[in-house]
Amino acid sequence: MTAAVTVKAHAKINLTLDVIGKRTDGYHDVEMIMQQISLHDVVTISQRHEDLAINLTSTVSHLPTDSTNLAYRAAMLMREVYGIQSGFNIHIEKHIPVAAGLAGGSTDAAAVITGIAKLMALPVETASLEAVGLKIGADVPFCIRGGCVIARGLGEILEPIKGLEYVWLLLVKPNFGVSTKEVYGNLDLSAIKAKPNTQAMVAAIRDNQRMTVISELCNVLETVTIKRYPEVGMIKKQLVSFGAEGVLMSGSGPTVFGFFKDLNRAKLAHKKMKRFYHQSYIVTTYNGEISHKGDMKGEF
Numbered sequence: 001m002t003a004a005v006t007v008k009a010h011a012k013i014n015l016t017l018d019v020i021g022k023r024t025d026g027y028h029d030v031e032m033i034m035q036q037i038s039l040h041d042v043v044t045i046s047q048r049h050e051d052l053a054i055n056l057t058s059t060v061s062h063l064p065t066d067s068t069n070l071a072y073r074a075a076m077l078m079r080e081v082y083g084i085q086s087g088f089n090i091h092i093e094k095h096i097p098v099a100a101g102l103a104g105g106s107t108d109a110a111a112v113i114t115g116i117a118k119l120m121a122l123p124v125e126t127a128s129l130e131a132v133g134l135k136i137g138a139d140v141p142f143c144i145r146g147g148c149v150i151a152r153g154l155g156e157i158l159e160p161i162k163g164l165e166y167v168w169l170l171l172v173k174p175n176f177g178v179s180t181k182e183v184y185g186n187l188d189l190s191a192i193k194a195k196p197n198t199q200a201m202v203a204a205i206r207d208n209q210r211m212t213v214i215s216e217l218c219n220v221l222e223t224v225t226i227k228r229y230p231e232v233g234m235i236k237k238q239l240v241s242f243g244a245e246g247v248l249m250s251g252s253g254p255t256v257f258g259f260f261k262d263l264n265r266a267k268l269a270h271k272k273m274k275r276f277y278h279q280s281y282i283v284t285t286y287n288g289e290i291s292h293k294g295d296m297k298g299e300f
């Protein structure tokens with residue numbers, strides 16, 4: 001049996017995000033296009049033969065190492081669902097900013113689920129692992145699937161689509177985080193004026209119509225987060241003034257991403273934004289190892 005498994009846990013952005021309605025359980029039905037990006041954590045998992053403990057370590061001191069860490073919960077759940085009689089050591093090399101709208105916690109949980117399945121050579125289908133992932137959070141099934149999808153339902157009904165081709169993006173995370181629960185909780189569906197056109201975005205991605213992709217960027221959760229944190233709107237304007245062709249907040253925020261024509265323009269804007277926001281990263285879209293041209297964790 002393999003001694004340790006290492007998984008790259010990629011972050012995501014939302015190219016569109018629509019909320020269709022509120023459900024009776026308090027959750028919301030969504031329709032959104034999710035795209036993985038090159039920025040990733042590195043999650044290493046090994047089996048503990050001596051006990052049943054989950055021993056989690058990470059490179060950042062403020063990240064919880066107990067059952068409030070989604071990666072920890074994922075390991076507990078895998079043990080329970082598949083009757084695994086051993087513990088696990090999990091190490092997270094953290095690069096994705098926390099509480100940022102980039103699915104940092106969800107992707108670590110997804111990496112633990114797929115990592116344990118591989119480590120233990122479990123004969124399971126991806127769909128079963130996604131069902132386990134949904135018990136942790138709405139974004140976890142997508143993080144297991146990867147690439148680019150239209151996500152519906154809570155975010156777990158996944159329709160894979162052709163991914164956005166290699167695009168240079170600058171991510172800027174303000175120096176605060178937001179709670180996804182609070183953002184959905186403060187959403188007033190009747191106040192939403194601009195809704196995404198999911199099919200128009202799918203067609204623009206498929207046909208590689210860059211300018212149409214940019215004009216179709218739309219996230220209804222901006223109505224909540226930008227109202228509460230005007231700084232997010234200011235970052236969008238700053239990115240445009242520094243050369244971004246299109247800008248949008250990812251997920252519930254507060255991270256903003258901007259599209260850049262080439263790496264040089266992205267680097268110029270990055271230099272300017274980094275003076276105010278140390279958590280800013282040049283990244284690319286990510287559609288799997290084969291099509292990807294490098295290994296960037298956001299080191300620019």
Ligand SMILES: C[C@@](CO)(OP(=O)(O)O)[C@H](O)COP(=O)(O)OP(=O)(O)OC[C@H]1O[C@@H](n2ccc(N)nc2=O)[C@H](O)[C@@H]1O
Nearest residue numbers: 026027028101102103137138139154180181184251252253
């Ligand atoms: C907004 C999005 C967009 O991709 O991402 P993030 O900004 O979190 O990255 C997702 O919908 C977030 O997914 P995720 O962060 O996994 O959500 P969960 O942990 O399952 O839920 C956190 C809270 O958000 C609310 N929630 C979440 C998903 C959903 N479809 N409807 C909801 O109302 C619920 O109040 C829930 O208690």
Ligand SMILES: Nc1ncnc2c1ncn2[C@@H]1O[C@H](COP(=O)(O)OP(=O)(O)O)[C@@H](O)[C@H]1O
Nearest residue numbers: 068069070098099100101102103104105106108
């Ligand atoms: N492995 C993890 N990485 C990041 N955050 C985590 C992790 N486990 C639990 N969390 C918690 O989950 C919350 C949401 O973080 P994160 O998943 O990064 O944000 P988002 O859902 O906005 O993408 C934070 O309060 C954070 O403390």
